[in-house]
Amino acid sequence: MARPESAAEPPATRAGIRRDLQNAFGDLRQRLAYLQLSEADAQRLRELLPRFREVNDRFAEEFYRHLLDFPATRRFLEDAERVARLKELQKQHFVSMLQAQWDADYVAQRQRVGLAHAMSGIGPQLFLGAYYQYVRFAVERLWELAGRDIPDRDALLSLLKVIFLDAALTLETYFRQSTEDIERALEIVLRSHSALEQFARLTSHDLKTPLGTILNVCDELLDDFGDELPGDAADLVATARDTALRMNRLIDELLSAATLPMTPESQRWPVCLADVVREVQQRVQPLIDEKPATVELQFDADFPDVLGVHAEVREILVNLVSNAIKYGDKDPTIVEITATREEDHVIVCVADNGPGIAAGEQELVFSPFRRLRTSGDVPGTGLGLYFARHLAEKLGGALWLESMPDVGSRFYLRLPAAP
Ligand code: HEM
Structure with a gap:
C-alpha cells in the first residue's frame, strides 16, 4: 500500500517549516503586534508594578507551594536551598514582566528559562500548567485592587498578553531544545x-x-x-x-x-493464517514425536488473514509453538493457537499449560541470550524470542506475553489485518 505523500515528507522539509516559523515570529516587534501588545499596555503594566511588588513574596510562596503539592513537580524541588533560590528568581521574573522592557535581553532571559526547564526534564504539561498560577495571581491581585470587585478590564488584558508573551518565548525555546534532543538521540540510534x-x-x-x-x-x-x-x-x-x-x-x-529493516507496507501481503498454522504443525511434529509427554496441539478451523510476509509470520509462530512444546512440563502438554480480529489488526494467541514465567522475568525472555533459570537443559540459542519480537515489529506488529507460574503462558502476536 503506498503511503500518502505528506507522510513521506523528508525531515529536511519539516526542519524548513520550523525555520520558517522561527523567522516569522523571530522579530520581536512582530510578536508584540501579534499579541496586540502596545506601548499603552507597557505603560499600564509599569503602573501596576508597585502594587504587584507589594505582594511578590506571597506570589512566590503560593507558586512553589502549588508545585510542592504534586509529586511530579515536587521531585525537582527536594532541596530547600534550591527552592529558596528559585523563589527569588521567580520574583525577579515576575517583576521583569511588569517592567515591560521588551528588548533582546528580555527575549534572551525567557529563552534561558525555557532551556533550563527542558534540560531539567520538567514535562511540558507541568511547565505550561504553571503559567496558570501567573494568570490566577494576576486576576486575584487585580480583584483585590478593585476592592474585591470586578477587576479593571484593560489592566487584566495587559497582564494576560504579557503572560502569553512570556509563555510563548519560554515554550518555544523549551520545544526547540526538546526537538534537538530527540533529533540528536535519533541520529545516535541510526548511527x-x-x-x-x-x-x-x-x-x-x-x-x-x-x-x-x-x-x-x-x-x-x-x-x-x-x-x-x-x-x-x-x-x-x-x-x-x-x-x-x-x-x-x-x-x-x-x-x-x-x-532487519522494517518491511515497507508495499511489501506486506495478505497471509492466510490457516495455511501458516498448518505449516507450523508440520514443522513442530518432530518435537511432538520426541517428547515423552503427550502433546495436544489445538487450533481453530477458521483464522482471519493477516498482512505480512508468509515465511516471517510462520517463523514467529514456529518459535512460539516449539517453545511451548519444548518447555511444557505437564502431561498432557496443551498448546492452543487462536486468533481474533480487532478493528484493523489480528491478535494471535499461543497459550500453553507449561511452567509459566515469573513476573520479573517476563521481559527478559525477549532479550538476546537471556535464557531463564527454568530453561534447564532445553536446547536453544537464547535468540528465538528476541528474533520473533524483531520480526513482529518489522511487520508493523508486536509480540508480548502474559504468564502465571505453574499455570502457563499466553504469547500474543499482533499483526495488521488483511483488508
Ligand atoms: C510559569 C512557569 C515557570 C516559570 C516562569 C519558571 C521560572 C523559572 C526561573 C526564572 C528559573 C531560573 C532560570 C535561570 O537559572 O535562569 C527557573 C528554574 C527552575 N525551575 Fe522554574 N519556572 C516555571 C515552572 C516550573 C515548574 C513547573 C517546575 C517544576 C518543578 C520548575 C522547576 C524549576 C527548576 C528545578 C529550576 C532550576 C533549573 C536549573 O537547575 O537550572 N519551574 N524557573
Missing part, C-alpha cells in the same frame, strides 16, 4: 544501528569462514575415514560437526536480528 549492522556482517563473515572449514573437515573425516575410526572417535567428530552446525545457525540468527 549505532548501521555500525551494528556493519559489525554483524563483518563478524559473521570472520566467524563463518573458519566454521565452514571445520564443518568440511568433519564431513570429510566421517565420509573418508568413518569406517576406520574407532566408534567413540566417530561419535566425537559427529558431535563436533553438530556443534559447528548449531553455531552456524546462531550466527545466521544474530545477523538477521541485527540487520
